[in-house]
Amino acid sequence: xxxxxxxxxxxxxxxxxxxxxxxxxxxxxxxxxxxxxxxxxxxxxxxxxxxxxxxxxxxxxxxxxxxxxxxxxxxxxxxxxxxxxxxxxxxxxxxxxxxxxxxxxxx
Amino acid sequence: xxxxxxxxxxxxxxxxxxxxxxxxxxxxxxxxxxxxxxxxxxxxxxxxxxxxxxxxxxxxxxxxxxxxxxxxxxxxxxxxxxxxxxxxxxxxxxxxxxxxxxxxxxxxxxxxxxxxxxxxxxxxxxxxxxxxxxxxxxxxxxxxxxxxxxxxxxxxxxxxxxxxxxxxxxxxxxxxxxxxxxxxxxxxxxxxxxxxxxxxxxxxxxxxxxxxxxxxxxxxxxxxxxxxxxxxxxxxxxxxxxxxxxxxxxxxxxxxxxxxxxxxxxxxxxxxxxxxxxxxxxxxxxxxxxxxxxxxxxxxxxxxxxxxxxxxxxxxxxxxxxxxxxxxxxxxxxxxxxxxxxxxxxxxxxxxxxxxxxxxxxxxxxxxxxxxxxxxxxxxxxxxxxxxxxxxxxxxxxxxxxxxxxxxxxxxxxxxxxxxxxxxxxxxxxxxxxxxxxxxxxxxxxxxxxxxxxxxxxxxxxxxxxxxxxxxxxxxxxxxxxxxxxxxxxxxxxxxxxxxxxxxxxxxxxxxxxxxxxxxxxxxxxxxxxxxxxxxxxxxxxxxxxxxxxxxxxxxxxxxxxxxxxxxxxxxxxxxxxxxxxxxxxxxxxxxxxxxxxxxxxxxxxxxxxxxxx
Numbered sequence: 001x002x003x004x005x006x007x008x009x010x011x012x013x014x015x016x017x018x019x020x021x022x023x024x025x026x027x028x029x030x031x032x033x034x035x036x037x038x039x040x041x042x043x044x045x046x047x048x049x050x051x052x053x054x055x056x057x058x059x060x061x062x063x064x065x066x067x068x069x070x071x072x073x074x075x076x077x078x079x080x081x082x083x084x085x086x087x088x089x090x091x092x093x094x095x096x097x098x099x100x101x102x103x104x105x106x107x
Numbered sequence: 108x109x110x111x112x113x114x115x116x117x118x119x120x121x122x123x124x125x126x127x128x129x130x131x132x133x134x135x136x137x138x139x140x141x142x143x144x145x146x147x148x149x150x151x152x153x154x155x156x157x158x159x160x161x162x163x164x165x166x167x168x169x170x171x172x173x174x175x176x177x178x179x180x181x182x183x184x185x186x187x188x189x190x191x192x193x194x195x196x197x198x199x200x201x202x203x204x205x206x207x208x209x210x211x212x213x214x215x216x217x218x219x220x221x222x223x224x225x226x227x228x229x230x231x232x233x234x235x236x237x238x239x240x241x242x243x244x245x246x247x248x249x250x251x252x253x254x255x256x257x258x259x260x261x262x263x264x265x266x267x268x269x270x271x272x273x274x275x276x277x278x279x280x281x282x283x284x285x286x287x288x289x290x291x292x293x294x295x296x297x298x299x300x301x302x303x304x305x306x307x308x309x310x311x312x313x314x315x316x317x318x319x320x321x322x323x324x325x326x327x328x329x330x331x332x333x334x335x336x337x338x339x340x341x342x343x344x345x346x347x348x349x350x351x352x353x354x355x356x357x358x359x360x361x362x363x364x365x366x367x368x369x370x371x372x373x374x375x376x377x378x379x380x381x382x383x384x385x386x387x388x389x390x391x392x393x394x395x396x397x398x399x400x401x402x403x404x405x406x407x408x409x410x411x412x413x414x415x416x417x418x419x420x421x422x423x424x425x426x427x428x429x430x431x432x433x434x435x436x437x438x439x440x441x442x443x444x445x446x447x448x449x450x451x452x453x454x455x456x457x458x459x460x461x462x463x464x465x466x467x468x469x470x471x472x473x474x475x476x477x478x479x480x481x482x483x484x485x486x487x488x489x490x491x492x493x494x495x496x497x498x499x500x501x502x503x504x505x506x507x508x509x510x511x512x513x514x515x516x517x518x519x520x521x522x523x524x525x526x527x528x529x530x531x532x533x534x535x536x537x538x539x540x541x542x543x544x545x546x547x548x549x550x551x552x553x554x555x556x557x558x559x560x561x562x563x564x565x566x567x568x569x570x571x572x573x574x575x576x577x578x579x580x581x582x583x584x585x586x587x588x589x590x591x592x593x594x595x596x597x598x599x600x601x602x603x604x605x606x607x608x609x610x611x612x613x614x615x616x617x618x619x620x621x622x623x624x625x626x627x628x629x630x631x632x633x634x635x636x637x638x639x640x641x642x643x644x645x646x647x648x649x650x651x652x653x654x655x656x657x658x659x660x661x662x663x664x665x666x667x668x669x670x671x672x673x674x675x676x677x678x679x680x681x682x683x684x685x686x687x688x689x690x691x692x693x694x695x696x697x698x699x700x701x702x703x704x705x706x707x708x709x710x711x712x713x714x715x716x717x718x719x720x721x
Binding site for chain 1: 171212230231263266276277332336
């Protein structure tokens with residue numbers, strides 16, 4: 001099942017170099033894998049900044065209906081639902097399904 | 108101007124508070140919740156920081172989270188695209204962790220701080236900037252090169268930068284999924300240890316093995332360039348799909364399945380540990396050389412942070428290379444330290460406040476930044492639990508008694524002053540014993556800490572006497588550098604032959620390797636803490652009294668906890684740990700408790716069921 005149909009929309013903001021980083025392409029000819037560092041910015045974090053992010057996502061997602069409610073909720077939360085208007089937390093699946101594997105601390 | 112820094116929602120949540128540029132307090136949430144590596148929003152640590160500073164939430168000028176959730180989301184979605192059809196595990200994480208928590212910090216943090224309206228005062232700094240700030244701003248240096256390395260922040264996994272006065276700048280970075288931290292964690296996982304908490308075990312296991320897999324690693328798993336930059340071959344890993352660290356192809360490369368946790372450790376795991384340790388050291392040293400080049404050779408100082416900087420063996424090798432004359436490592440180099448870095452970054456760089464560095468003293472206050480408890484607090488706990496205790500008349504009497512007890516072979520829980528910030532216990536929440544004893548390493552491991560027999564213990568040594576025991580360049584106040592014991596105190600033994608016919612490490616552990624065998628690892632290395640009167644008067648004076656009595660300036664120093672338990676925080680935690688183990692003596696403040704005098708201790712549940720093995 002492909003959850004992201006229109007990858008070209010995603011790549012509009014997922015920078016080319018980061019996608020390249022995710023690939024397995026050959027390292028031949030490259031002398032260094034360093035990239036320039038990100039701008040080191042400190043930013044105010046509030047409802048507006050989250051809304052800006054949501055706008056980035058809007059249109060990038062064209063999701064098939066997944067039988068699992070949580071998947072739909074995940075996508076809805078990111079793409080459509082203004083966080084400031086949420087009145088309740090999305091429903092959860094069972095506790096076992098909510099468990100984050102202990103090795104995935106990096107997400 | 109009070110600024111609160113927060114790290115949370117990855118691992119090792121923490122809070123730190125600064126007033127002006129002064130660090131007032133910092134603590135990890137795990138110490139309060141008793142859940143190791145607790146990654147929740149650090150409500151308890153925040154409350155402690157505010158109490159220690161004597162302020163209310165409204166008095167905060169800014170609250171700074173140590174990571175930018177928007178950039179993390181960006182990485183996550185790029186990862187989804189990479190994963191293609193195989194995204195279900197990643198999407199589970201997306202909801203559970205990213206959507207529900209990280210992107211909601213503008214709601215979760217004000218709740219935790221107890222100040223619903225933090226508008227205009229809640230900021231986010233980038234993950235590796237927070238690490239870099241935690242390394243540079245508290246360091247003694249006016250100028251320094253900066254290296255950060257960890258599993259992953261938003262995108263960055265390794266950065267090189269430069270700090271001068273009140274400003275830092277990161278110049279180069281390596282992005283996820285290429286990560287030396289994740290590579291090391293993959294080996295931790297494959298060798299049957301828990302990622303994060305088990306990384307130390309892998310480092311401790313390495314000297315038992317030979318780096319026979321080094322070529323296998325650099326030919327298949329990672330391409331390392333001459334400048335220290337690297338790229339992983341993702342064909343061997345599974346973390347990018349939100350699953351295990353390694354896949355079947357990785358297992359095939361190393362001749363079979365992952366070691367089952369808690370099963371026997373074999374020569375393969377020892378050799379894998381030695382091999383990945385060699386790779387990490389190579390990357391760290393090459394990266395330092397590049398940092399030296401990028402900074403134009405303008406500074407002889409290097410500062411380090413990020414989880415990889417807790418690899419004290421690599422730090423020791425780096426010091427020996429003399430690429431930089433001076434190295435300072437943030438004691439809370441992992442994510443906990445990001446809380447401190449975020450606050451300092453806001454104060455110095457965002458607000459452009461002046462920073463003064465004298466080139467000698469850091470501003471970390473010995474990293475004794477956590478809660479302290481008065482004699483009255485301690486006595487209340489002792490009375491409530493019907494303990495039999497002795498109160499010493501003077502501090503000098505306490506030092507003398509402690510020294511006498513160590514000399515007599517007792518194992519002592521030492522609870523004094525402010526709790527340490529960072530993963531190392533440095534004398535205030537420590538278990539101490541005689542380093543000269545040939546049986547103390549296995550005794551401590553098996554009867555006190557209930558952990559694997561091979562794991563080494565660290566020495567605490569009077570700083571002025573360190574050179575008599577160790578080949579240490581400079582000092583090591585935070586137990587973040589390894590060095591070998593001096594040839595003059597070594598005792599020869601044949602590790603290769605001892606390990607030839609068996610995978611059982613216990614006989615090797617019990618071999619006498621020096622005049623301080625309990626803190627001498629099988630390769631003659633030691634993870635050293637140098638102790639000064641200036642940073643820890645009580646601990647210094649106990650070791651000094653021990654020296655007066657025995658001629659030895661070295662004691663074993665290990666964290667006051669059992670396997671899987673966070674280091675003790677308050678007197679009750681210390682009392683529980685003392686009674687649950689075969690520790691002989693507990694010293695808390697001016698009070699001394701002897702195990703054989705205590706009333707029978709009973710618990711309704713077995714404490715071994717409380718703490719998940721790490």
